[in-house]
Amino acid sequence: MSDTPQVLLQHHLKKLKLPTFQSEHAKLARQCAAEGRDHVQYLLRLCELELIERERRMIERRLQRLQKTIADQDLLIIDELGFVPLSKTGAELFFEIISQRYERGSIILTSNLPFDEWTEVFGSERLTGAILDRLTHHVHILEMNGESFWLRQSRNAKI
Incomplete structure (x- = not known):
């Protein structure tokens, strides 16, 4: 009892x-x-x-529904990677998204940073290496040097 x-x-x-x-x-x-x-x-x-x-x-x-939604898209566009450094958790989530999409979905990624500066964005050489391995396999890299589109637009607007 x-x-x-x-x-x-x-x-x-x-x-x-x-x-x-x-x-x-x-x-x-x-x-x-x-x-x-x-x-x-x-x-x-x-x-x-x-x-x-x-x-x-x-x-x-919610981080699982959003991750699934992102992973299920035909095309993921990531603009200005590295503009702001990611937190440790943010970098890990970014890796998860890239890993889930690896060889399953297309990614367009823009960045003003060369690859050797990406460690500053992700905070870890090992994590940066793993992300770059997945991003640079089966990839077309378009390196564009020159004046910024936004800067050119701004100058043209002043004329």
Whole structure:
């Protein structure tokens, strides 16, 4: 009979779709008891954990739908790569997108940076090498030197 409340609690938390409550309530109860926190503080911390975990899962479900949408396109155009350096997470996501599209979809990529400066954009030589390996296999590189289109447009507008 002593297990009945625990079993019922697990059942109710599952029905209410509170997985973080379900997995963390016992550990957090012990921690709060050791810290002398009352039941309201315990519930507040448990609710905060549930909200944080829901937010994390929601964001993850979004980075996966967006990645799938990008991977499924016939053509991906990436303009001005390197204009702003990527965060570590951004560089890793960029690698994932390039890897998913590798030999499955076309990519047009523009950059003002030569390949040897891409490490500054991605923050890691190894990651940059892996990205360049995928991007430069079966590729046509068009190197264009000269005046910027935007600069020329600006000058023509002034005349």
